[in-house]
Amino acid sequence: MADSTPDPDETMARITASVTKGRACDSESARLEMLSIWDDIGVDGDPFHRCTLAHYLADLFKHPAQALIWDVRALDAADELTDQRARRFEAGLQVAAFYPSLHLNIADNLRRLSAFDAAQEHIEAAQRACSSLGDDDYGQFIKNSIDFVGEKIARHDRADAS
Structure with missing residues (x-):
């Protein structure tokens, strides 16, 4: 009888370990690890890996300009990603649910760079994509964050939201 368990995704394991390290306040080491993983993946690599x-x-x-570069790369990769590929990592994933957060992050970086018109376009894209979010804590967090950043954009407030 063949084993139907999918092979572990070593790249996602490396990404997850780096994210955990970054959240444990070792951001410089995590950033260097992630940049190394990016080099391994390549700009044409698996869109799920690139997006994540x-x-x-x-x-x-x-710096918002540096963050913006990576947020745009994540959005570009999501545009190449399929639900089928995402579900190989986790059964319930839907690519559409990635877009509210991806557009929110771009909007926030553009806001911090005083590109308020462009930021408004992305916050509106985030708002339109909210229907793909679940009715759970994560979905509510993203919706609240979209409202918060949207208000800052409307006021032309460049201050760091963190």
Whole structure:
């Protein structure tokens, strides 16, 4: 009888370990590890790996221009990603549910860079994509964050939201 358990995703294990390290306040080491993983994946690599890595890597840059580069890479990778591929990692994943957070992050970085018109376009894209979010704590967190950043954009407030 063949084993139907999928092979472990070593790249995702490396990404997860780096994210954990970054959240444990070792952001410089985590950033260097993630950049090394990015080199291994390559710009044409698996879109799920690229999307996930770029999304989390962006959070490890303090300057909004540096974070924006990685947030755009995450969004570009999501545009190439299929639900089928995402579900090979976790059964319930839907790519559409990635977009509210991806657009929110881009909007926030653009806001911090005083690109308020562009930030408004992305916050509106995040708002339109909210229907894909679940009615759970994560979904509510993203919706609240979209409202918060949207208000800051409306006020032309560049202050760091953290």
